[in-house]
Amino acid sequence: MLVMMPEILKPQTKPTKNYLNAALIEKMMRMFMKINFALHQTFKIKRHTPLFITGILTLSGFLLSAKTSAQDAGKHTVSGKVSDIQTKETLPGAAVSTIPAEAGTFSAADGTFSLELETARQLVVTYVGYKNDTIPLSQGPEQLSIELKPLKTLKEVTITSRRKSTEIGLLEPAKMEKIGSKELMKAACCNLSESFETTPSVDVGFTDAVSGYKQIQMLGLAGSYTSFTRENIPDVRGLAAITGLTFTPGAFVESMQLSKGTGSVVNGYEGTAGQINIEWRKPFEEKEPALFLNGYQSAQGRSEMNAILSHKFNDELSSNLLLHAKSNWMKVDQNHDGFLDNPLGNSFVGSNRWFWFSPKGWEIQGGVKAVYLDNTGGQKSFEKGTEQIAGNPWGYQQSLTRMEAWAKIGKINLTKPYQSMGLQLSGVYHDQQSQYGIREYDGRQQSFYANYIYQSIINNTNHVIKGGVSFSADAYKETFVGTAYNRTEIVPGAFMEYAYNYQKKFNMVAGLRADYHNLFGAFVTPRLHLRYALSDNSALRASAGRAQRTANIFAENTGYLASSRNFVVSGTDPETPYGLKPEVAWNMGLNYTKKFMLDYRDGAFSVDYYYTNFTNQVVVDVEKPGEVSFYNLNGKSYAHSFQAQLDYEVIHKLDVRLAYRFYDVKSTYNNILKEKPLVAAHRAFINLGYETNSNWKFDYTFQWTGSKRLPERYTHHEMIVAEGNSPSFIQMNAQISKSWKEGKIEVYAGGENLTGYMQHDMISGAENPFGKSFDGSLIWGPGMGRNFYVGFRYGL
Known part of the structure; x- marks a missing residue:
């Protein structure tokens, strides 16, 4: 960043030839101001922070000020301070130029500026994020207090993307349905056996007319052919093949990943129909x-x-x-x-x-x-x-720990x-x-x-x-029925x-x-x-x-x-x-x-x-x-x-x-x-x-x-x-x-x-x-x- 000191911005006392067309310089300066404003908006830079464009504008102002010679007679001094009309906060780095193009400068760190003029009729003050202001001038010394109005702040535009309740990614080597909490909350989802009511990949049905247990099917095969894991650790298996689906309340579940077919060898050799x-x-x-x-x-x-x-x-x-x-x-x-x-x-x-x-x-x-x-x-x-x-009445009883x-x-x-x-x-x-x-x-x-x-x-x-x-x-x-079946695997x-x-x-x-x-x-x-x-x-x-x-x-x-x-x-x-x-x-x-x-x-x-x-x-x-x-x-x-x-x-x-x-x-x-x-x-x-x-x-x-x-x-x-x-x-x-x-x-x-x-x-x-x-x-x-x-x- 280039920071221009106030003493550098003072009008030149030595006669300087005007090598640039004044109208062209004015157009260039206005273009630089627009670029400066765009950069401030794009990179969210505070309005008090000068950019390298500010240095270019300073040079432009310097060149404009060279249009007239300090040796000319009839010159007078115009000075002042630039501030925010609402907060009264001073605005350093505000561009101050004349119409017709005769001289130009920037406000100092305390918002002040000073110009020596001869024939200029108007003063134009511009600052990023504020409306330009044009001030008429007299033909004698003046002390101005210039207050700029902020531009109307544009309403914030928020672009949102709704995350789907169930997503299928495109980058994974295996097709995986990612079932989020939003999907689970579409139904009561009291336990894992009741968490697939809105998932067409899984069928759910009662095992019998007495126990109330439900069993899932994937690929037309019973739930015991599906590998259930809890955060990639084996969960529902063995003697819990049917009852185990009720051991995970729906309120505990944050999300599920469902994949069909055989999974990774890292997770074992089971899982014929898929993995949940x-x-x-x-x-x-x-x-x-x-x-x-x-x-x-x-x-x-x-x-x-x-x-x-x-x-x-x-x-x-x-x-x-x-x-x-x-x-x-x-x-x-x-x-x-x-x-x-x-x-x-x-x-x-x-x-x-x-x-x-x-x-x-x-x-x-x-x-x-x-x-x-x-x-x-x-x-x-x-x-x-x-x-x-x-x-006697026919009964069903079960206790499980x-x-x-x-x-x-x-x-x-x-x-x-x-x-x-x-x-x-x-x-x-x-x-x-x-x-x-x-x-x-x-x-x-x-x-x-x-x-x-x-x-x-x-x-x-x-x-x-x-x-x-x-x-x-x-x-x-x-x-x-009295017969023991024991084994160790x-x-x-x-x-x-x-x-x-x-x-x-x-x-x-x-x-x-x-x-x-x-x-x-x-x-x-x-x-x-x-x-x-x-x-x-x-x-x-x-x-x-x-x-x-x-x-x-x-x-x-x-x-x-x-x-x-x-x-x-x-x-x-x-x-x-x-x-x-x-x-x-x-x-x-x-x-x-x-x-x-x-x-x-x-x-x-x-x-x-x-x-x-x-x-x-x-x-x-x-x-x-x-x-x-x-x-x-x-x-x-x-x-x-x-x-x-x-x-x-x-x-x-x-x-x-x-x-x-x-x-x-x-x-x-x-x-x-x-x-x-x-x-x-x-x-x-x-x-x-x-x-x-x-x-x-x-x-x-x-x-x-x-x-x-x-x-x-x-x-x-x-x-x-x-x-x-x-x-x-x-x-x-x-x-x-x-x-x-x-x-x-x-x-x-x-x-x-x-x-x-x-x-x-x-x-x-x-x-x-x-x-x-x-x-x-x-x-x-x-x-x-x-x-x-x-x-x-x-x-x-």
Whole structure:
């Protein structure tokens, strides 16, 4: 910056020839003033700060002042001060020139100026951010006080972009749906099993007509084929395959990432259909309230309360306490079959987490979590503790205790930020006792998990490599109708993953891991993800990989316990779990994502296709009435999945989501290739979300579910009904919410299954629950009728 001192700006006393045309100089000076004003506005420089342009203007003024000679007779002095008309603050650096062009100068640091004039008639004063002022002159000495008026301040223009509630990125090598808290709040979202009502990629249905549990499906496969992680640590697995979805209250969830197909080898060898990673609320985030409360009450007698206390001690240390309580206290039987549609009971979830970030690059977090639930259901007249014999009410009871502890330790190389390492640790104790009529099922699981990851680059950041080792140990003790099924699985493993990026055009992630299972031996898991950008707004992706898992046949199929079906386990190897082989599948997929702008509003279109082929599967066969069989696959088993989805903001703040999904899922049952029962081939989906400027939100979801194949089954009178198809049906959900104080206070009200459509024959043989035709496991439709609810969210 060039600062011109006042003494330099005084009129010259030595005669100087005028080498420049005065009119040209005046034009140049006005041009420089405009440039000076633009620079001030662009770079937000205070009006008192001179720029180099000011120096140029000074030179211009100097040259103008040379037009007349100091030796001329009749000169007189004009002096004065320039200030702000409102604040009276002096304005240094104001340009002062004459008309006609005779002399020029700038005001000094105190706003004063002085000129020697002869014939000038007017004085023009200009200053950045102020209106120009023209002052008439007399033909003698003058002392002026010039006050400039500020220009009218333009109103601030704010350009905002609404972040979508669900986003699909274009840069990741694998397609990932990022489901934010805004999406989760479109519905009551009381727990994880109820968090996918507005997500067309996931199907949700009841496991049976007694327990009230819900199970998800992805790619036409049961939820046990999906890998659930909590911040990339394994979460819902083992004996918690069905019950575990209720262990994460919706109020705890900050966001989710959903990906289809096999994932990264870093996260393990399971996850045939995909991965759902849950991110909990974090105490160190700026927008996280110190206290968050969420209450919920339904017309069907379900009461819930959540409380989250967060505290940031300093920039390095923070913690939060998460609490949840739920009670089902009303007996509800909307289909009038004499059985409760939802069991009575209470559940409690509590968790405490700590985060520490060191300025030296260390990051450590850890936490504990406890779950307790106690449920009682069955016939309306059943009381807890009633003996289960013919003639007494049929009852369902379950008590569950679960404890978890975990830690994540990471270190970033501050001198080489591309180098990092991390260690994940987790321990689980799970104990449950269940009774379905005369049958009892008890299970206990103790698990330990460790995963060490090292990341670096090869030459540059276009070549990223990850490597590490993992170890998992699971001890299971199960008792089914007096028979013990105990086993211990120990699996050490190692993995390597290479990621290549070519500008923003092409990505590749290739991974390979090798594991040794103490019961199944060694196996290798390869996985590959490719991405190619067809344009700046579109991406084509492909994936392929292998997955392996151990089936927990009782915990994953508890719905069949709500029946009189005989359980037949046809295992042949006494050294393996239940005598069965591990499940092994290959998954391959293609997906295309296109983002666009139409009429100044954003939109996105995506289409994907996935094919899953089982080389071995534990077949769950319910083709024979009164029986459920488990045996190794002998033949083909596969699943084709196709989905198309369109998201668009039709008018300002009205978001529309349209989706269609097709499944072709078949397996071999006793040497016959058949469509898998209770899986809808077709599903259509519409979601509308509108938000007003006054913070009202309206959400509406419409779902059409096509027919499902039903196997042979007993009627109420122990007659056999041939296999057939269920009817298709429609469900509608809606919610209205209103928020105040920047979203810190919100109330909401909504309705689920607004049409009231229910599967009224959910339980065959309900009048004789101890007879052989009793079956509450073939659920193809909604298990609960119309439900209304209200709730609130409060953040302090």
